Amino acid sequence: MNITVLGTGIVGQIIAAKLAGLGHAVTIGTRDVEKTLAKNTKDGMGNPPFSEWYNQNKNKSKIKLAAYADAAPSAELLFNCTSGQASVDAIKALGNTSKGKILIDVANPLDFSKGFPPSLSVVNTDSLGEVIQRTFPDIKVVKTLNTMTCFIMVNPAIVPGDHDVFVSGNDEGAKTKAKEILQSFGWTNSNIIDLGDITTARGTEQLLPIWVRLMKSMNTPMFNFKIVKA
Amino acid sequence: MNITVLGTGIVGQIIAAKLAGLGHAVTIGTRDVEKTLAKNTKDGMGNPPFSEWYNQNKNKSKIKLAAYADAAPSAELLFNCTSGQASVDAIKALGNTSKGKILIDVANPLDFSKGFPPSLSVVNTDSLGEVIQRTFPDIKVVKTLNTMTCFIMVNPAIVPGDHDVFVSGNDEGAKTKAKEILQSFGWTNSNIIDLGDITTARGTEQLLPIWVRLMKSMNTPMFNFKIVKA
Numbered sequence: 001m002n003i004t005v006l007g008t009g010i011v012g013q014i015i016a017a018k019l020a021g022l023g024h025a026v027t028i029g030t031r032d033v034e035k036t037l038a039k040n041t042k043d044g045m046g047n048p049p050f051s052e053w054y055n056q057n058k059n060k061s062k063i064k065l066a067a068y069a070d071a072a073p074s075a076e077l078l079f080n081c082t083s084g085q086a087s088v089d090a091i092k093a094l095g096n097t098s099k100g101k102i103l104i105d106v107a108n109p110l111d112f113s114k115g116f117p118p119s120l121s122v123v124n125t126d127s128l129g130e131v132i133q134r135t136f137p138d139i140k141v142v143k144t145l146n147t148m149t150c151f152i153m154v155n156p157a158i159v160p161g162d163h164d165v166f167v168s169g170n171d172e173g174a175k176t177k178a179k180e181i182l183q184s185f186g187w188t189n190s191n192i193i194d195l196g197d198i199t200t201a202r203g204t205e206q207l208l209p210i211w212v213r214l215m216k217s218m219n220t221p222m223f224n225f226k227i228v229k230a
Numbered sequence: 231m232n233i234t235v236l237g238t239g240i241v242g243q244i245i246a247a248k249l250a251g252l253g254h255a256v257t258i259g260t261r262d263v264e265k266t267l268a269k270n271t272k273d274g275m276g277n278p279p280f281s282e283w284y285n286q287n288k289n290k291s292k293i294k295l296a297a298y299a300d301a302a303p304s305a306e307l308l309f310n311c312t313s314g315q316a317s318v319d320a321i322k323a324l325g326n327t328s329k330g331k332i333l334i335d336v337a338n339p340l341d342f343s344k345g346f347p348p349s350l351s352v353v354n355t356d357s358l359g360e361v362i363q364r365t366f367p368d369i370k371v372v373k374t375l376n377t378m379t380c381f382i383m384v385n386p387a388i389v390p391g392d393h394d395v396f397v398s399g400n401d402e403g404a405k406t407k408a409k410e411i412l413q414s415f416g417w418t419n420s421n422i423i424d425l426g427d428i429t430t431a432r433g434t435e436q437l438l439p440i441w442v443r444l445m446k447s448m449n450t451p452m453f454n455f456k457i458v459k460a
Contacts (some may be wrong), residue, residue, distance in 0.1 A: 062434050083355075083429045114355075119355050120354055121356045123353060124349050124350055124353045124354065124439075125344075125349050152460075157255050158460050159458050159459070159460045160458070160460070161458060162458075163456075163458040166440075185380075192449070193444070194447070195440070195444070195447055196443065196446075196447060197444050200440075200443050202439050203439045203440030203441075203444075204440060206436040206437075206439045206440065207436070207437065207440060209354075209433045209436045210396070210425070210430075210433030210434060210436065210437060211433075212433075213425050213426065213430050213433045214423070214425070214433075214457060216426075217423070217424070217426060218427055218457075218459070220459075220460070222459065222460035223457050223458060223459045223460060224458050225455060225456070225457065225458075226393075226455070226456040226457075226458045227444060227448075227453050227455065227456075228389050228391060228392075228393040228453060228454050228455075228456045229389065229450075229451060229452065229453045229455075230382075230388050230389045230390070230391070230449070230450070230452035
């Protein structure tokens with residue numbers, strides 16, 4: 001499949017590499033290709049600059065890099081891996097090329113303006129997933145994978161045994177397609193929990209406040225939530 | 231121990247009965263004893279009126295009922311089982327009898343004013359646990375047990391295998407005491423996750439938005455969260 005990944009951060013890199021490894025034709029979208037490639041500083045988490053990763057991966061995985069306006073014309077599926085604060089602008093920059101497409105939204109509206117732990121910039125009676133769906137009614141938004149580190153998103157076997165991934169969205173066909181992608185990442189059907197329409201993204205985005213605190217108290221992002229039933 | 235449980239709803243009943251069963255001397259606090267006993271309608275979840283439960287339990291368990299002002303003078307520990315919206319007023323009504331005491335806060339700031347699913351009336355950069363701690367600086371607040379149905383709070387074995395309970399609070403001694411109570415309820419030490427100070431209650435209270443949606447999609451409240459580590 002032709003898949004466009006929005007965002008050049010660690011989440012976009014990990015998702016793009018996984019999709020390419022599965023045989024998809026992947027284009028990464030960014031605001032400014034030259035600026036993205038010229039950046040030579042590590043990110044806030046200490047990950048190397050995008051260009052370093054890209055130089056190692058572009059030939060091996062045939063991953064393309066393009067400005068948003070040129071990234072998605074032939075895409076059959078979009079992955080939003082931008083930061084939550086940048087998501088709406090990034091999708092806007094796709095212009096008409098996003099119309100009618102499925103967007104898998106893994107972003108969270110984290111607000112680091114007051115430091116760590118972040119609060120949420122959209123919360124309680126709204127969610128980033130809903131904001132995106134409302135702003136782009138022609139896109140089919142499926143919120144998923146946003147409740148774990150990107151390393152587990154594409155390789156659930158890192159965490160032993162059963163643990164879960166949540167799905168929220170208004171379009172059943174889009175959710176079916178998203179679940180197929182999840183299964184190709186290694187998620188078993190019994191660990192994919194469909195919460196309902198896109199308003200249920202309020203539930204998964206509000207897992208982040210405990211996620212960031214668990215990461216701090218456990219000193220690792222390598223964990224996931226499991227819903228255990230009686 | 232002398233323990234006062236604030237709140238006569240199903241959570242207060244289940245906690246009071248468990249504590250009494252463990253040999254504690256339990257007093258349930260309420261706004262107006264006569265009114266509480268005169269109520270003859272089921273609650274929003276279809277549970278029988280308090281008086282029906284109380285008549286079956288008061289002799290068997292020697293549970294007392296008292297107005298807030300008279301409920302806590304000899305208490306060594308307080309349990310907040312009121313609804314989140316009523317918690318501050320209930321604790322205020324204890325007057326000076328709350329001073330210096332540990333309060334185990336299991337309430338959530340659920341706002342049902344727009345129907346189901348509820349939103350949160352305190353959220354994101356604050357939490358009910360913090361509101362209570364701030365309003366009553368002489369009380370040692372420990373937030374715990376608020377992320378599951380009351381039936382699992384007092385009987386974790388209902389849910390098979392490992393699953394977790396979270397603890398938040400500023401006072402280490404109070405948290406140690408709360409953890410002892412949790413262990414007496416059946417929680418093993420490895421399933422008690424201490425998140426840190428009372429601000430971490432933001433994390434556990436914001437689990438409610440997904441909890442209420444999971445309850446709806448799974449059609450049962452009989453489940454709990456487990457943090458699975460890599």
